[in-house]
Amino acid sequence: MVNLVLFGPPGAGKGTQSEKLIRKYSFVHISTGDLFRWHTKNDTALGKRVKEIMNSGALVPDEITIAMLKEELDKNPQAKGFLFDGFPRTVAQAEALDQFMKNNGSAIHHVIALDVTEEELRARIAKRRTVENRPDDQEEKLNKRITEYFSKTIHVLPYYKKQGRLHTIHGIGAIDEIFDAICAHLDKKQKV
Numbered sequence: 001m002v003n004l005v006l007f008g009p010p011g012a013g014k015g016t017q018s019e020k021l022i023r024k025y026s027f028v029h030i031s032t033g034d035l036f037r038w039h040t041k042n043d044t045a046l047g048k049r050v051k052e053i054m055n056s057g058a059l060v061p062d063e064i065t066i067a068m069l070k071e072e073l074d075k076n077p078q079a080k081g082f083l084f085d086g087f088p089r090t091v092a093q094a095e096a097l098d099q100f101m102k103n104n105g106s107a108i109h110h111v112i113a114l115d116v117t118e119e120e121l122r123a124r125i126a127k128r129r130t131v132e133n134r135p136d137d138q139e140e141k142l143n144k145r146i147t148e149y150f151s152k153t154i155h156v157l158p159y160y161k162k163q164g165r166l167h168t169i170h171g172i173g174a175i176d177e178i179f180d181a182i183c184a185h186l187d188k189k190q191k192v
């Protein structure tokens with residue numbers, strides 16, 4: 001079992017690369033952003049709690065996010081491996097994830113960070129806004145999301161770096177080239 005965290009700021013290409021990775025390696029894909037969007041769309045109790053927070057571009061509190069993640073892990077006991085996309089976004093989430101993995105006799109084997117400049121991110125999200133119409137891609141929400149990334153989420157990187165699990169990949173260029181760089185790293189490190 002190989003578990004991967006795909007890390008990067010909003011607009012770094014995590015969703016696009018995740019789709020390609022799950023096709024190639026049959027990971028169970030866990031995107032906390034997609035899960036929250038499912039809950040808000042279906043107006044569940046959780047959806048009602050997080051809707052305003054998400055629309056503001058802020059992070060959902062750890063307690064709610066970690067509980068939802070745990071539930072998702074428990075639903076997939078037969079998974080060959082997990083790909084975490086958009087989680088962890090705080091050090092507390094990273095610690096909780098390590099603990100869950102450890103409890104299941106497993107671990108996070110790879111953390112791949114997509115490195116993209118802030119300027120490129122803003123340009124990409126402006127483009128995505130016209131295609132997907134996500135309310136949290138509007139300008140002031142976008143500013144908040146980028147601020148949340150650089151004030152909270154970025155601290156997750158040294159957490160993994162210290163443990164020698166972090167691998168950074170240049171996230172600007174052709175989608176397939178970035179994908180090949182990720183696969184080369186995964187294939188070199190360990191058979192998936």
Ligand code: AMP
Nearest residue numbers: 032033036054058059060065086087089
């Ligand atoms: P994403 O699609 O991953 O950019 O997530 C969309 C929104 O969902 C974020 O702006 C947050 O409001 C919320 N969210 C997703 N994942 C997390 C997380 N790991 N921790 C806190 N909030 C999250």
